[in-house]
Amino acid sequence: MSKHVHFISDLHLTQDRPETTQRFLAYLDSLDSSVSYLYILGDLFDVWVGDDDPTPPNETIKEALNQLTTKGVQVYFLPGNRDFLIGKEFFSATNVICLGDESVIDLFGIKTLLMHGDLLCTDDVEYQQFRQVTHNPAWQQNILSKPLQERLALAQHYRQESHLNKKDKSADIMDVNETAVIGVLKKHHVSRLIHGHTHRPNIHMHVVNEQAAERFVLAEWDSEGSILEWSETGYRIITLS
Numbered sequence: 001m002s003k004h005v006h007f008i009s010d011l012h013l014t015q016d017r018p019e020t021t022q023r024f025l026a027y028l029d030s031l032d033s034s035v036s037y038l039y040i041l042g043d044l045f046d047v048w049v050g051d052d053d054p055t056p057p058n059e060t061i062k063e064a065l066n067q068l069t070t071k072g073v074q075v076y077f078l079p080g081n082r083d084f085l086i087g088k089e090f091f092s093a094t095n096v097i098c099l100g101d102e103s104v105i106d107l108f109g110i111k112t113l114l115m116h117g118d119l120l121c122t123d124d125v126e127y128q129q130f131r132q133v134t135h136n137p138a139w140q141q142n143i144l145s146k147p148l149q150e151r152l153a154l155a156q157h158y159r160q161e162s163h164l165n166k167k168d169k170s171a172d173i174m175d176v177n178e179t180a181v182i183g184v185l186k187k188h189h190v191s192r193l194i195h196g197h198t199h200r201p202n203i204h205m206h207v208v209n210e211q212a213a214e215r216f217v218l219a220e221w222d223s224e225g226s227i228l229e230w231s232e233t234g235y236r237i238i239t240l241s
């Protein structure tokens with residue numbers, strides 16, 4: 001049997017959208033040994049304020065991921081801008097492996113760069129500054145030391161603020177910056193990039209050092225689930241409704 005590799009992102013799992021949680025659980029349950037690797041490229045959760053937060057569906061998702069890794073599917077998680085506070089306890093409870101913000105894998109012989117995608121949105125200067133602050137270990141330690149109720153309230157505050165901010169920003173600012181894309185492709189000497197975050201599923205072609213490069217943008221899980229599946233013969237998009 002040929003191996004399959006799955007890529008998903010931007011499920012934004014939250015108590016408010018139980019259908020997406022159900023769809024994701026059904027999807028995990030359907031995976032068998034023909035899928036060797038599952039890569040979750042960020043924003044699996046709509047918010048993550050610490051591994052001790054028992055708000056549904058956190059525990060259910062952890063259990064389902066643990067069952068999947070126990071079945072022999074290797075699961076990787078690359079943090080998004082919503083769930084970058086996922087920590088050691090989550091990974092040890094699920095046996096999911098944490099990836100760095102820019103991770104290069106060998107995908108059936110082609111070096112492929114994996115990212116969440118937010119780092120590529122360099123036109124959104126305000127967000128990049130916010131990102132720098134919130135990725136500082138001291139900032140994170142300070143936040144995580146606060147009582148759970150306080151962290152939940154803070155998250156609520158950030159969510160509202162980010163919602164208001166987005167309204168004022170043009171569509172271009174919210175998308176990736178072409179120069180930033182070319183920059184990472186060059187930096188990692190790759191001809192393929194897979195990312196999510198923008199919720200603008202597409203396949204783009206770029207030219208890097210006079211060579212063609214391809215960029216796959218994953219879809220968010222909204223009214224449907226979406227999976228980019230690779231096998232030896234190529235890729236296909238699977239839609240789950």
Ligand SMILES: [Mn+2]
Nearest residue numbers: 043080081197
């Ligand atoms: Mn995102």
